[in-house]
Amino acid sequence: MMDKPKAKFDVTKYMALIALIILAIVITALNPQFIAPNNLMNLFRQTSVNALIAFGMTFVILTSGIDLSVGSILALTGAITASMILGGMPAWLAGLIGIALGAVLGAINGLFITWGKVTPFIATLATMTIWRGATYVFTGGNPITGGKMNTSFFFQFIGQGYLFGIPFPIIITLIAFAICYVLLHKTAFGRKTFALGGNEKAAFVAGVKTKKVLITIYTISGLLAALAGFILTSRLGSAQPDAGTSYEMDAIASTVIGGASLMGGKGRMSGTLVGALLIASLSNGMNLLGVNSFYQQIVKGVVILIAVMIDSQTQKNRD
Amino acid sequence: MMDKPKAKFDVTKYMALIALIILAIVITALNPQFIAPNNLMNLFRQTSVNALIAFGMTFVILTSGIDLSVGSILALTGAITASMILGGMPAWLAGLIGIALGAVLGAINGLFITWGKVTPFIATLATMTIWRGATYVFTGGNPITGGKMNTSFFFQFIGQGYLFGIPFPIIITLIAFAICYVLLHKTAFGRKTFALGGNEKAAFVAGVKTKKVLITIYTISGLLAALAGFILTSRLGSAQPDAGTSYEMDAIASTVIGGASLMGGKGRMSGTLVGALLIASLSNGMNLLGVNSFYQQIVKGVVILIAVMIDSQTQKNRD
Amino acid sequence: GCGQTGLSNGSGSSDKVEKKAPKDLKIGVSISTLSNPAFVNLKNVINDYAKGKGSKVIISDANNDTSKQNNDVEDLITQKVDALIINPCDSSAISTVVKKANEANIPVVCVDRSADSGEVVSTVASDNVAGGKMAAEWLVKELGANAKIAEIQGIPGASATRERGKGFDSIGDKKLNIVSKQAANFDRAKALTVTENILQAHSDIKGIFAQNDEEAVGAARAVRAAKKNVTIIGFDGALAALTAIEKGQIAATIGQQWNKIGEESVQMVYDHYQGKKVPKNDKVPVKIVTKANVAEFKKQVYNK
Amino acid sequence: MQIEMKGIAKAFGSNKVLQGVNFDVKSGEVHALMGENGAGKSTLMNILTGLLQKDAGSILIDGKETSYSSALDAEHHGISFIHQEMNNFPQMSVVDNMFLNKEIKTKFGLMNQKEMKKQAKHYLEQLGSNINVDQLIGNLTVGNQQMIEIAKSLMTDAKFIIMDEPTAALTENETAILFKTIRELKSKGVGFIYISHRMEELWQICDRVTVMRDGVSVNTYSTTEVKEDRIVKDMVGRDIGDYYPARNPKFGPVALKAEHLTGAKFNDISFEVHEGEILGFSGLMGAGRTETMRALFGIDKLKSGKIILHGEEVKLSSPSESIKHGIGFLTEDRKTEGLVLDQSLEDNIALPSIDGFRKGGIIDKKAEDEFVDMLMKRLTVKAQSANVPARSLSGGNQQKVVLAKWVGSGSRVLILDEPTRGVDVGAKKEIYKLMNQLTDRNVAIIMVSSDLPEVLSMSDRIKVLYEGKEMGIIDAKGATQEQVMKLATGGK
Numbered sequence A, B: 001m002m003d004k005p006k007a008k009f010d011v012t013k014y015m016a017l018i019a020l021i022i023l024a025i026v027i028t029a030l031n032p033q034f035i036a037p038n039n040l041m042n043l044f045r046q047t048s049v050n051a052l053i054a055f056g057m058t059f060v061i062l063t064s065g066i067d068l069s070v071g072s073i074l075a076l077t078g079a080i081t082a083s084m085i086l087g088g089m090p091a092w093l094a095g096l097i098g099i100a101l102g103a104v105l106g107a108i109n110g111l112f113i114t115w116g117k118v119t120p121f122i123a124t125l126a127t128m129t130i131w132r133g134a135t136y137v138f139t140g141g142n143p144i145t146g147g148k149m150n151t152s153f154f155f156q157f158i159g160q161g162y163l164f165g166i167p168f169p170i171i172i173t174l175i176a177f178a179i180c181y182v183l184l185h186k187t188a189f190g191r192k193t194f195a196l197g198g199n200e201k202a203a204f205v206a207g208v209k210t211k212k213v214l215i216t217i218y219t220i221s222g223l224l225a226a227l228a229g230f231i232l233t234s235r236l237g238s239a240q241p242d243a244g245t246s247y248e249m250d251a252i253a254s255t256v257i258g259g260a261s262l263m264g265g266k267g268r269m270s271g272t273l274v275g276a277l278l279i280a281s282l283s284n285g286m287n288l289l290g291v292n293s294f295y296q297q298i299v300k301g302v303v304i305l306i307a308v309m310i311d312s313q314t315q316k317n318r319d
Numbered sequence C: 001g002c003g004q005t006g007l008s009n010g011s012g013s014s015d016k017v018e019k020k021a022p023k024d025l026k027i028g029v030s031i032s033t034l035s036n037p038a039f040v041n042l043k044n045v046i047n048d049y050a051k052g053k054g055s056k057v058i059i060s061d062a063n064n065d066t067s068k069q070n071n072d073v074e075d076l077i078t079q080k081v082d083a084l085i086i087n088p089c090d091s092s093a094i095s096t097v098v099k100k101a102n103e104a105n106i107p108v109v110c111v112d113r114s115a116d117s118g119e120v121v122s123t124v125a126s127d128n129v130a131g132g133k134m135a136a137e138w139l140v141k142e143l144g145a146n147a148k149i150a151e152i153q154g155i156p157g158a159s160a161t162r163e164r165g166k167g168f169d170s171i172g173d174k175k176l177n178i179v180s181k182q183a184a185n186f187d188r189a190k191a192l193t194v195t196e197n198i199l200q201a202h203s204d205i206k207g208i209f210a211q212n213d214e215e216a217v218g219a220a221r222a223v224r225a226a227k228k229n230v231t232i233i234g235f236d237g238a239l240a241a242l243t244a245i246e247k248g249q250i251a252a253t254i255g256q257q258w259n260k261i262g263e264e265s266v267q268m269v270y271d272h273y274q275g276k277k278v279p280k281n282d283k284v285p286v287k288i289v290t291k292a293n294v295a296e297f298k299k300q301v302y303n304k
Numbered sequence D: 001m002q003i004e005m006k007g008i009a010k011a012f013g014s015n016k017v018l019q020g021v022n023f024d025v026k027s028g029e030v031h032a033l034m035g036e037n038g039a040g041k042s043t044l045m046n047i048l049t050g051l052l053q054k055d056a057g058s059i060l061i062d063g064k065e066t067s068y069s070s071a072l073d074a075e076h077h078g079i080s081f082i083h084q085e086m087n088n089f090p091q092m093s094v095v096d097n098m099f100l101n102k103e104i105k106t107k108f109g110l111m112n113q114k115e116m117k118k119q120a121k122h123y124l125e126q127l128g129s130n131i132n133v134d135q136l137i138g139n140l141t142v143g144n145q146q147m148i149e150i151a152k153s154l155m156t157d158a159k160f161i162i163m164d165e166p167t168a169a170l171t172e173n174e175t176a177i178l179f180k181t182i183r184e185l186k187s188k189g190v191g192f193i194y195i196s197h198r199m200e201e202l203w204q205i206c207d208r209v210t211v212m213r214d215g216v217s218v219n220t221y222s223t224t225e226v227k228e229d230r231i232v233k234d235m236v237g238r239d240i241g242d243y244y245p246a247r248n249p250k251f252g253p254v255a256l257k258a259e260h261l262t263g264a265k266f267n268d269i270s271f272e273v274h275e276g277e278i279l280g281f282s283g284l285m286g287a288g289r290t291e292t293m294r295a296l297f298g299i300d301k302l303k304s305g306k307i308i309l310h311g312e313e314v315k316l317s318s319p320s321e322s323i324k325h326g327i328g329f330l331t332e333d334r335k336t337e338g339l340v341l342d343q344s345l346e347d348n349i350a351l352p353s354i355d356g357f358r359k360g361g362i363i364d365k366k367a368e369d370e371f372v373d374m375l376m377k378r379l380t381v382k383a384q385s386a387n388v389p390a391r392s393l394s395g396g397n398q399q400k401v402v403l404a405k406w407v408g409s410g411s412r413v414l415i416l417d418e419p420t421r422g423v424d425v426g427a428k429k430e431i432y433k434l435m436n437q438l439t440d441r442n443v444a445i446i447m448v449s450s451d452l453p454e455v456l457s458m459s460d461r462i463k464v465l466y467e468g469k470e471m472g473i474i475d476a477k478g479a480t481q482e483q484v485m486k487l488a489t490g491g492k
């Protein structure tokens, strides 16, 4: 009696992808430059920072959490990495330390949330403010730039290099995507993430170490934010104290456009990637079309709203 | 057999107030200027804009919602009001229209959330972006100032006037507080707000018109944001296109410090007022003490975290 | 695998340029933010001047976000603009895209703020350090040596903040008594609150240096509300401040000649495409604007 | 006044819950509705009061076809419904709960707290209760919360009151007060629909009784002319001996021994369960059985006590540790703690065992599929596939899914809290058979149940709790309901 047909093709799963394709067609029709290989490379590179953060955010949102501190983690780790490079440390080591620091900052969020019993919104709102302040204190408000940052091949390669003709940030993003995809959809950890997001109590009773999973998830989010920060610092050739401000919003929007629910338990890594591409295409496309920046904001808000409304309207089992 | 003792004095209800008092004592010890009547008037006036927004946010958060769009509503309605005054409309009428517009913008949030079935976070994130864009379009990025705004007594009085020696914004805030307090704690509408936040399904079963209540709540939030915008515009003598940016965070923090739970069903108007005072005292106090603005951010984040952690640790019945 | 890096070290300045008339030029403009009236004005000046000469103009707004600005400039390069006029959010962070423009052989003019590296045809800006100094010297002159004053700073880390602060402090630290330095992010509302609090802590200050005019206007409101007598000097020469000077609410501002800055930046592009030699550094003089010369300045810069 | 329901049908997806129910009630009578768990009683009442819409059939009020759009609508027409599951707001005070959406207002539109309190007290006093109306309702015992529900329906001046298992949580004393109130109201012409699993109450308080089975109304009797065995037969459709499969337990050594367990709501509880044994836990609602099991399993904190598993003392400070030690826990509320409703059956069933399917860090999907398939067959879960969300299953099948996950995790000691709650007749029997199969394989089962016949028929020994204390343990063979009830209500 079990050998019933497989779940049939579910168009609602691909809403974001369909929206992205439609958007791409519309923009191309108005300005064919859009699909020029050169622009696509730009577009993907422009996607990478937000996509990396959004990958981490996907785990977080799946647990019905939120991480507002990603932009500040990006800035603080970027600044520390940059200053270590200036101080003479090999760039790869400084990068690794920065990324590890991001993981630690993420874990601290996780600790506040699990042991401190502070809701994710407030915990990460507070750390957002704290790490931003720390970044200003650390940098004295000045960008960190120059010296070895201009000469280290490795450092420059991360954000500005090419491999087989593909910008290196894109390659990093794809690798991160593959790892996150497998982690979320193919491992026990991913299963636990979904279970926890769907019903934390039931997951706990079923033996999921919910605190451990949550801490790990915020650690991943912090780590990816720091990785994004490393790339951004390299792209800009400078660590800006106000880097990453409000990046959390784009990451959240990408995740949600990709089909995740802020109530938890629902979301896919591929959806997030599509969501990030959609947001980047929107800016890139509107820039190409010469849309006034004021209108760009309006359009962006409307698109988010439409994407999410289509999604929620096609869901039957809401609440 | 049933005569249980009366609910005893519950210290956890007054955590925020205790924190505020301690803070005030510490600052005063370091700089007695803090409690000079003059500074207290400053402090309260500085509290008013955030407090007004936070009052609305309290209703919203009680229903486990969130309103990220308040800052943008403030800016858009402020700009429209200012331009109407410039255009020759009596200031009181322009103010009323602006405030009504704020209510409409809030109601639109409510509609997206109830009928559009978009989670509050995303709905108001989208409208935040849209109204901000609209503000830029409307103002062309320039502040709206001058003309009748400099001559209308009523307009100037709103933000800069005194009544019985008390700055008028404080009086408006106290009136708004009284109304919100009564509305939340003394009327059927308030009861429904609590019920809806505590258990939306049960509220629905009990015949509460949940959609109507939610729309009303977002309307209130929009209205109060517009009122705050009117005061701010009058204080500055100018409507700034980027006014209110990230004000939602301070409002949320005030509400949560005041004891509200982002999970809904828990919160008090007086707590929110205390929370708003605490946040304002923090900035005011640190300014008086000449604390570097970088460190101010760190301290603010730490204080939010501590306040909320004390609260959540003293709650026994969490989840 | 062996990779190619694409990190050629910018060979932007080609000595021979293909001559082009203004009407054949498509100019990409990247502005740091259009939520500051100074830049809105700058944008308008550039736009009007270039369009007046028949050029096409594409404008983007980076919203004060360095990485968005990089994206914007990339997108302008994609659109094969003939020249870029960039008003950087940050001098260091803009360099990488300036280099990209160099690779694409697109001439770059920086306006209001410079680029740390990469080849630019010219940088057209006020001399912020000089302006800062000028403000300090003026305060010394007005209030006497060792007067108690407060400094309201701009967005932490912004080059304007740093440079104006540097110039101001180079004099002020020695000849003035700077009792408070607080950031108000170039924002009027923030400056109002910060000033209220400064006046509370130091009720006897005699002067305020605000690092831009938005702040100066906000500070003036706080001063008026507290019924104090404080000499305020701003920075920008924005219309709001000029009006305030006329009314005596602000004493002075370091006036930037936005019309010149904007027009000259476009002219640099034109000169470049005419094969003319253009100055690498075009420091547009700032001047102190007080009640005495406000009308003249207004006429000169805003034609009003 | 008279309510008639004719040919009412209702399906949830493919689950036909009601398939033609006839029922009527008149003013001044108490009409009982009997039927096993899941027979559809609550559903029928939800339809009558506008909470659910019927698929077929008609509702006649005084002969006129009627349908209510909402619970409030029904209430306005004099029909009030005291729900089986508490529909209240634990964070709000008693008086606020009672007057939600029916607030008394002053002429300024504000709430008249004084008047509301006065009335709240008044209605509670009618029920012989003087609960402090200012305290949070969540702090009250289940019995008191039930009292408040009843007071709420008195408040609406209802012409008909529906009571869905009102006495399940009440002490004898409280029950007596309730019955007195019902009689008084009856004499004033109020009609009652009375749902209960307590057979004896039929003759204490009811005039007529309708029996439902599998979504159909079987028969209606006057209580003066019907005997218990007839009703039982109508309810289960066969002899009860048939209904509960026979147990032939072979006890092994002691699997789990608990010594002096003490926690927030229970005190000094000791027991042991053998391999192959079903140890029943009986008691009234709120007796502390669930709390004991939760603490044992590591969900809640244990204040003191020792747990000895297969002869060795163990510390079980979290569910994951308990699972590692081969203990499984089917919680009483499968919706909030048993299942991730929006996830697939496969995800649910595999969850406690998921770490076992790792192959180089990645889940071995094939092995997992086979595992889940095997369990679903073994527990005869009826579903389209393992990929459908748990939400789409009937209650009984959901319960089997929860069981499947614990069986799959290799539990040697299984705690089943209300294992057949909300489970339909057929599925119930299958669950019993499954319990027998498990004990045949030497699994030790601790079964907490509020269903007395179930406890009596399926347990080998019965432990009874009352207000968090142990009242004794009885051998199930030859034990009677009275014996258990007496202990469960605090009598010795």
Ligand SMILES: Nc1ncnc2c1ncn2[C@@H]1O[C@H](COP(=O)(O)OP(=O)(O)OP(=O)(O)O)[C@@H](O)[C@H]1O
Residues within 6 Å of the ligand: D012, D015, D017, D035, D036, D037, D038, D039, D040, D041, D042, D043, D044, D084, D394, D395, D396, D421, D422, D423, D424
């Ligand atoms: N909303 C729903 N969706 C799907 N199935 C439901 C729903 N509500 C009830 N059911 C199913 O309908 C059947 C009848 O449920 P109902 O609650 O009416 O039984 P009952 O006779 O009141 O049982 P009990 O004595 O346990 O209260 C059960 O199998 C239950 O799982």
Ligand SMILES: Nc1ncnc2c1ncn2[C@@H]1O[C@H](COP(=O)(O)OP(=O)(O)OP(=O)(O)O)[C@@H](O)[C@H]1O
Residues within 6 Å of the ligand: D138, D139, D140, D141, D142, D265, D283, D284, D285, D286, D287, D288, D289, D290, D291, D292, D332, D450
């Ligand atoms: N979430 C809760 N909040 C407050 N009190 C609770 C909660 N859950 C249970 N209680 C109280 O704890 C006591 C013990 O409840 P428990 O659920 O353990 O009883 P039980 O014997 O399992 O009965 P049943 O499960 O049939 O309700 C009761 O007084 C009950 O009211």
Ligand SMILES: O[C@@H]1[C@H](O)[C@H](O)CO[C@H]1O
Residues within 6 Å of the ligand: C036, C038, C112, C113, C154, C160, C186, C211, C212, C213, C235, C236
């Ligand atoms: O010159 C500009 C303006 O002064 C502005 O107000 C802040 O940024 C500076 O770069």
Ligand SMILES: [Mg+2]
Residues within 6 Å of the ligand: D041, D042, D043, D084, D164
């Ligand atoms: Mg029922």
Ligand SMILES: [Mg+2]
Residues within 6 Å of the ligand: D286, D289, D290, D291, D332, D417, D448
């Ligand atoms: Mg129980």
